[in-house]
Amino acid sequence: MLLTITTTHRPATDLGFLLAKNPARTHSRKLSFGAVHVFYPEAGEERCTAALLLDLDALGLVRGRGREQRTLAHYVNDRAYVASSFMSVAIARSFSTALAGRSKERQKLAETAIPLSAEIAVLPCRGGEDLLRRLFEPLGYAVAAEQLPLDDAFPEWGPSVYFRVRLEATCRVSEILNHLYVLLPVLDRDKHYWIGRDEIDKLLAKGEGWLKDHPEREQIVQRYMGRKPSLAREALMRLVAEDDPAPDETDAARAAEEEALEEKISLNDERHRTVLEALKQAGASSVVDLGCAEGRLLKRLYEERSFERVAGMDASIRSLEIAARRLYLDRMTERQRARIDLFQGALTYRDRRIAGFDAACLIEVIEHLDPARLPALEQALFGFARPRILIVTTPNREYNALFKGMPQDRLRHRDHRFEWTREEFRQWAGGAAERNGYAVRYATIGEVDESLGPPTQMAVFTQ
Numbered sequence: 001m002l003l004t005i006t007t008t009h010r011p012a013t014d015l016g017f018l019l020a021k022n023p024a025r026t027h028s029r030k031l032s033f034g035a036v037h038v039f040y041p042e043a044g045e046e047r048c049t050a051a052l053l054l055d056l057d058a059l060g061l062v063r064g065r066g067r068e069q070r071t072l073a074h075y076v077n078d079r080a081y082v083a084s085s086f087m088s089v090a091i092a093r094s095f096s097t098a099l100a101g102r103s104k105e106r107q108k109l110a111e112t113a114i115p116l117s118a119e120i121a122v123l124p125c126r127g128g129e130d131l132l133r134r135l136f137e138p139l140g141y142a143v144a145a146e147q148l149p150l151d152d153a154f155p156e157w158g159p160s161v162y163f164r165v166r167l168e169a170t171c172r173v174s175e176i177l178n179h180l181y182v183l184l185p186v187l188d189r190d191k192h193y194w195i196g197r198d199e200i201d202k203l204l205a206k207g208e209g210w211l212k213d214h215p216e217r218e219q220i221v222q223r224y225m226g227r228k229p230s231l232a233r234e235a236l237m238r239l240v241a242e243d244d245p246a247p248d249e250t251d252a253a254r255a256a257e258e259e260a261l262e263e264k265i266s267l268n269d270e271r272h273r274t275v276l277e278a279l280k281q282a283g284a285s286s287v288v289d290l291g292c293a294e295g296r297l298l299k300r301l302y303e304e305r306s307f308e309r310v311a312g313m314d315a316s317i318r319s320l321e322i323a324a325r326r327l328y329l330d331r332m333t334e335r336q337r338a339r340i341d342l343f344q345g346a347l348t349y350r351d352r353r354i355a356g357f358d359a360a361c362l363i364e365v366i367e368h369l370d371p372a373r374l375p376a377l378e379q380a381l382f383g384f385a386r387p388r389i390l391i392v393t394t395p396n397r398e399y400n401a402l403f404k405g406m407p408q409d410r411l412r413h414r415d416h417r418f419e420w421t422r423e424e425f426r427q428w429a430g431g432a433a434e435r436n437g438y439a440v441r442y443a444t445i446g447e448v449d450e451s452l453g454p455p456t457q458m459a460v461f462t463q
């Protein structure tokens with residue numbers, strides 16, 4: 001397994017300081033699964049290349065297993081030759097200070113973007129070149145990939161899943177190392193070690209500053225976590241939660257701002273009353289409140305005896321804690337407690353816990369999502385959870401003109417990613433209904449202005 005990292009930044013030999021490995025020497029160390037060597041095939045003023053060679057003890061790995069657990073595949077496999085999660089461990093052990101963005105002798109340079117390239121001699125890309133590009137190109141890499149034949153002697157056997165890959169970018173050394181650390185096992189998919197919860201912390205630490213905004217973040221997290229969907233979900237939630245910070249003081253202040261704007265009509269209250277009425281009218285038997293925040297609507301839903309079961313989901317743990325207190329969850333009898341559920345979850349992720357409810361509501365939540373995540377929400381909600389009734393409310397941007405003192409082009413809340421006009425809302429809602437076999441009707445909430453419409457717009461989807 002061979003990975004090389006090259007720079008043409010001058011003096012190129014500074015790469016030795018950045019990686020904390022002297023170019024004049026070979027650095028070898030033993031790991032539990034083999035030996036790793038760092039050496040420099042080239043170390044000149046203009047160009048310097050560090051090579052990380054991992055010499056995997058494939059037989060030793062098999063011997064570590066009980067006899068009954070050994071299969072032929074444990075002996076005959078590609079492990080010794082291809083970059084994989086072993087490579088990530090080798091990177092972490094060999095270049096730990098560089099990964100953390102530190103350099104004793106060249107700290108300034110460690111914080112500077114320099115021309116870098118990485119070559120991976122044999123990289124399994126389960127997902128093909130397309131996935132390889134979708135992973136690295138958004139991070140600013142020029143990607144060159146050459147698919148290796150299954151067997152040189154028999155070209156008619158066709159290509160293998162292996163690629164020789166070259167990545168080039170102007171970035172910090174820590175960036176390229178962190179990207180490789182996370183994405184090599186994502187491409188390979190099979191992790192060699194048991195994946196536990198601490199893996200989430202590693203992923204979030206190594207993904208800091210780039211993973212959250214990566215267009216493939218969902219796939220990256222899922223594949224990184226191997227066959228552990230619950231851990232993947234938790235990791236995604238923590239990424240999302242960073243997107244939508246838990247309500248702290250600044251959040252409370254922002255919410256107060258929004259509330260103050262809408263105060264005249266006590267819109268929040270009217271919203272919740274309208275939603276509750278619509279649910280009752282539709283004869284909903286159970287309801288899940290998605291993005292329930294601090295549980296205001298959920299409390300009303302719970303108090304409505306016609307609902308056999310209610311639940312609240314939110315990405316923010318702190319909001320959920322407040323909701324639990326508002327509902328006096330800890331003082332409920334067993335029977336009361338059985339009627340209500342409160343859990344953390346991400347709306348853009350298929351989640352069995354929200355399937356099986358007769359109705360779902362999404363009250364003032366979609367505008368908190370990045371527009372690029374809306375198709376994922378649509379899939380998770382309309383495609384997967386598929387409640388019989390779904391109620392969505394969101395601000396009507398046109399109405400903002402009537403809020404005194406609100407500058408044009410401002411949104412009602414700093415966390416809002418967008419606010420839709422009536423037309424834009426209908427376009428999204430109509431499309432989602434049509435694509436997923438729902439009917440949709442629209443309603444208004446709050447005092448309706450003749451030309452600008454209502455402050456809040458509502459869509460009621462039914463199957």
Ligand code: SAH
Nearest residue numbers: 244291293314315316345346347363364368
């Ligand atoms: N529904 C509430 C308030 C909504 S505020 C009410 O009617 O008063 C928006 C809420 O959506 C926040 O609590 C936020 O944590 C949650 N949220 C935002 N993005 C989310 C996501 N992707 N998954 C789950 N919850 C999310």
